[in-house]
Amino acid sequence: MLNSEQKKAVEILDKPVIVIAGPGTGKTAMICEKINYLFEKGFEESEVLALTFTQKAAEEMSTRVESISGKLFTAKTFHSFALEIIENYQKEFVELDLNYRLIEEFDSYLFFLENLEKFNLKSIQIKNNNYSVASDLQSAILKLKEFGIKLKTIESISFQNDLIRNDIKLAYEKYEEYKQKNNLIDFSDILIYLHDLLSSNLPIRDEISNKYKYILVDEFQDTNKVQLEILKLIAK
Numbered sequence: 001m002l003n004s005e006q007k008k009a010v011e012i013l014d015k016p017v018i019v020i021a022g023p024g025t026g027k028t029a030m031i032c033e034k035i036n037y038l039f040e041k042g043f044e045e046s047e048v049l050a051l052t053f054t055q056k057a058a059e060e061m062s063t064r065v066e067s068i069s070g071k072l073f074t075a076k077t078f079h080s081f082a083l084e085i086i087e088n089y090q091k092e093f094v095e096l097d098l099n100y101r102l103i104e105e106f107d108s109y110l111f112f113l114e115n116l117e118k119f120n121l122k123s124i125q126i127k128n129n130n131y132s133v134a135s136d137l138q139s140a141i142l143k144l145k146e147f148g149i150k151l152k153t154i155e156s157i158s159f160q161n162d163l164i165r166n167d168i169k170l171a172y173e174k175y176e177e178y179k180q181k182n183n184l185i186d187f188s189d190i191l192i193y194l195h196d197l198l199s200s201n202l203p204i205r206d207e208i209s210n211k212y213k214y215i216l217v218d219e220f221q222d223t224n225k226v227q228l229e230i231l232k233l234i235a236k
Contacts, residue, residue, distance in 0.1 A: 047213040050075040082194040103184040123163035145188035146224035198233040
């Protein structure tokens with residue numbers, strides 16, 4: 001049973017709604033109820049986009065919606081949503097070899113670990129800190145990409161000093177070269193590709209925006225800048 005505030009959030013359809021509540025208070029359950037309410041109001045399954053941050057959460061939401069509504073519904077992670085669009089509009093990604101492979105986070109970390117010496121870092125002494133330095137480099141580059149900062153725009157970002165900037169830029173450059181040489185993309189690349197497509201191609205952006213009549217995001221507070229910009233581009 002929904003309480004009065006949950007019921008209100010479920011039934012508002014004509015404007016954006018944000019739900020703020022603590023852990024375990026039923027936010028995800030409320031989203032599932034809202035999806036069912038959308039179906040009752042005549043929305044088709046294909047017109048509702050529900051986004052989560054993990055595959056496990058997406059599968060759980062899909063199952064819960066089906067148990068409530070009796071309709072087959074597939075919630076998606078941000079990355080599976082982006083990959084779906086990349087596959088649907090393959091011809092638009094001229095710079096992307098469509099035989100690419102996804103590089104897992106651990107394999108990405110191994111690249112940094114195995115190439116530390118080649119980076120010739122100036123801002124930090126590696127000594128016996130190989131594992132932590134590799135992890136810090138990987139995290140720094142991932143964070144830049146989550147903010148949509150590409151290699152060519154890194155000069156515009158403020159760093160503590162130029163040595164740190166140069167070290168991160170060099171490691172970023174080597175990482176991108178490695179991926180390109182081996183036909184790899186990482187999970188951040190997927191979202192950047194989608195963002196760039198939506199930003200530059202108005203007909204495709206309108207097509208995707210018109211397809212989805214309602215968008216819901218579980219754990220919205222976890223969105224990074226690129227994910228937020230994608231939502232702003234497609235949500236009416």
